[in-house]
Amino acid sequence: MIVQDRNSKLEEYFQLLRSMAFELERAMSAISENSIQALEDSLANQEAFSTRLAELADDLSRPGRQEPLSVRDAADDSLLQRVRAASNELQSLNRRYSALLKFSSRSVAMMVSLFSSYQGQIQEVSGPRLKLQTWSCQI
Amino acid sequence: MPDLIAMGGLNTSLSIGMQALEVSEGALNATSNNIANSNTPGYTREIPEISEYPENVISGAVTGGGVTLNGLRSVRDELLNLQIQQQTSAQSSADTESSALQQVQTYFSSTGNDIASAFSTFSSSLAQLSASPSSGAAQAGVMSNGKNLAQAFNAAANGLTTEQSAMNTQVADTVGQINSLTEQIAQLNGQVHQLTAAGQDGGTVEDQRDELVQQLSQLTGISVTQSNDGEVITTGNGTPLVMGDQSYSLQTTTGSDGMQHVLDSNGTDITSTIQGGTLGGSIQTRDQVIPSYLKQLNTLASQFASAFNAAQAKGFDSNGNAGQNFFSVPANPAGAAAGISVSITDPSQLAISSDGSAGSDGNVANLSAALTNTLPSGQTPSQAYANLVFQVGNDVSNSSSQSTAIGQNILQLTNQQNSVSGVSIDEETTNLIRYQTAYEAAARIVSTIQQLGTVTLDMGSAQSY
Numbered sequence: 001m002i003v004q005d006r007n008s009k010l011e012e013y014f015q016l017l018r019s020m021a022f023e024l025e026r027a028m029s030a031i032s033e034n035s036i037q038a039l040e041d042s043l044a045n046q047e048a049f050s051t052r053l054a055e056l057a058d059d060l061s062r063p064g065r066q067e068p069l070s071v072r073d074a075a076d077d078s079l080l081q082r083v084r085a086a087s088n089e090l091q092s093l094n095r096r097y098s099a100l101l102k103f104s105s106r107s108v109a110m111m112v113s114l115f116s117s118y119q120g121q122i123q124e125v126s127g128p129r130l131k132l133q134t135w136s137c138q139i
Numbered sequence: 140m141p142d143l144i145a146m147g148g149l150n151t152s153l154s155i156g157m158q159a160l161e162v163s164e165g166a167l168n169a170t171s172n173n174i175a176n177s178n179t180p181g182y183t184r185e186i187p188e189i190s191e192y193p194e195n196v197i198s199g200a201v202t203g204g205g206v207t208l209n210g211l212r213s214v215r216d217e218l219l220n221l222q223i224q225q226q227t228s229a230q231s232s233a234d235t236e237s238s239a240l241q242q243v244q245t246y247f248s249s250t251g252n253d254i255a256s257a258f259s260t261f262s263s264s265l266a267q268l269s270a271s272p273s274s275g276a277a278q279a280g281v282m283s284n285g286k287n288l289a290q291a292f293n294a295a296a297n298g299l300t301t302e303q304s305a306m307n308t309q310v311a312d313t314v315g316q317i318n319s320l321t322e323q324i325a326q327l328n329g330q331v332h333q334l335t336a337a338g339q340d341g342g343t344v345e346d347q348r349d350e351l352v353q354q355l356s357q358l359t360g361i362s363v364t365q366s367n368d369g370e371v372i373t374t375g376n377g378t379p380l381v382m383g384d385q386s387y388s389l390q391t392t393t394g395s396d397g398m399q400h401v402l403d404s405n406g407t408d409i410t411s412t413i414q415g416g417t418l419g420g421s422i423q424t425r426d427q428v429i430p431s432y433l434k435q436l437n438t439l440a441s442q443f444a445s446a447f448n449a450a451q452a453k454g455f456d457s458n459g460n461a462g463q464n465f466f467s468v469p470a471n472p473a474g475a476a477a478g479i480s481v482s483i484t485d486p487s488q489l490a491i492s493s494d495g496s497a498g499s500d501g502n503v504a505n506l507s508a509a510l511t512n513t514l515p516s517g518q519t520p521s522q523a524y525a526n527l528v529f530q531v532g533n534d535v536s537n538s539s540s541q542s543t544a545i546g547q548n549i550l551q552l553t554n555q556q557n558s559v560s561g562v563s564i565d566e567e568t569t570n571l572i573r574y575q576t577a578y579e580a581a582a583r584i585v586s587t588i589q590q591l592g593t594v595t596l597d598m599g600s601a602q603s604y
Binding site for chain 2: 033036080084091095099103104109112
């Protein structure tokens with residue numbers, strides 16, 4: 001019974017790891033496409049998933065140590081392998097996501113400060129041909 | 140008199156109508172040109188610059204002056220351009236590093252002839268010697284596997300040096316490409332200057348120049364500023380590359396370390412200041428990353444050889460002579476891994492005996508312990524090597540992740556740059572603040588996922604063992 005319970009939790013954990021990986025991919029595409037709404041939607045899902053993942057991780061690791069060795073050994077080995085593979089994949093994506101957030105945050109912070117400072121466009125006259133410089137893509 | 144006024148009014152109306160037609164035609168031309176070039180790389184949208192003519196005053200009556208087309212103007216976003224150039228340089232640098240490190244990683248992967256495998260078989264042969272100390276085959280096995288271990292060190296060190304040489308060649312090649320591009324950019328700068336001075340539109344030439352500047356940013360980190368004579372391009376630390384229609388060539392020379400050094404047009408060595416782009420990535424990999432691996436490999440080879448030789452010195456060989464050095468390493472520690480070799484010439488020279496008496500095998504334990512005892516670095520030989528392998532793998536993974544992430548950031552900036560919808564500054568500011576808030580939330584999730592990784596690993600360990 002304990003084994004069954006542990007396996008079903010592991011299964012849920014595995015599914016959540018995959019869902020989280022999907023959401024990270026989705027968030028990265030949203031950032032690339034400047035789709036703030038899609039990013040916020042993905043973040044809402046990520047928050048829900050990460051909360052549940054943390055609960056399950058706590059649950060699966062803490063009681064495991066108190067169980068007899070035979071119970072722990074009885075848990076589905078192939079499922080555990082899949083969990084570990086999904087976790088590795090998620091870590092790799094997370095590393096990329098983290099780097100993207102770092103670079104993108106820098107760009108966004110720079111633009112926010114410029115927007116706040118100028119609150120508008122700057123025109124630069126260069127000979128007879130006007131060259132319009134803006135801090136955004138204003139056309 | 141009223142007829143004259145009427146005639147004047149009619150002429151004025153006709154003139155205004157003609158002007159309006161010309162303006163419309165100019166605007167249409169601009170639009171069709173934009174559409175035709177919608178997929179042209181580097182093309183910048185042009186919009187008509189229209190203004191109202193001064194009013195006409197005829198006999199006290201004021202009439203509108205019509206409209207005029209001042210010209211076409213390109214819509215450019217210098218900040219976005221700058222960011223894209225910077226990120227392009229960073230990505231190119233990460234790509235160069237990633238590609239080189241992937242090659243380096245092959246020297247550390249498990250092939251059977253790698254250092255980890257060689258340590259393992261050397262250890263096994265010592266275990267066999269311990270079981271049958273008087274066996275000639277067991278003694279020969281130790282000597283043979285010792286040679287394999289030394290050769291594995293040699294191969295890894297040579298592989299790293301080969302990759303370092305490849306990076307060195309790339310430095311010289313890249314400098315040549317940079318010089319070619321800066322020369323072309325300077326020529327285009329001159330053309331833009333001439334066109335604008337003659338009152339003509341230099342938009343097309345500016346686009347060509349922007350495209351070349353973008354290519355230049357792939358080769359090295361640059362800073363671009365505008366002056367009256369055109370663009371001024373410098374390296375990240377301010378070394379001039381292009382000023383108006385004048386380009387400043389970089390040069391390369393072989394330094395005292397045997398590596399290609401980059402000099403500015405005045406002959407000053409600027410190698411250590413170059414960052415970003417293929418050039419920055421090559422220099423970083425050649426001068427920082429690979430030397431760091433080589434240093435660790437040399438330390439391991441040198442410390443392990445010393446530890447094993449010390450164990451040999453504690454015993455006596457089969458002829459009753461004091462144990463001589465088993466491994467030979469060059470006097471210069473910098474060449475330890477490349478130069479390590481087995482110095483004994485016969486298996487009987489293994490110092491098996493602890494007291495020189497026939498049948499004694501008391502020193503085999505000391506020889507075996509050299510593989511498991513901690514070295515002066517604080518790690519066992521296997522641990523030290525495993526750490527090095529982990530570091531290489533981690534560096535490969537980091538540089539690859541960085542490159543992909545920067546690529547997505549560039550895509551984000553490019554999408555912004557290519558945006559065709561009119562957006563208000565206020566709306567965009569609001570969106571940017573939403574991004575900031577979202578990124579803060581995302582950072583918390585990133586941290587949670589990182590912690591989950593460790594927990595999941597522990598979960599696996601609890602199951603497996």
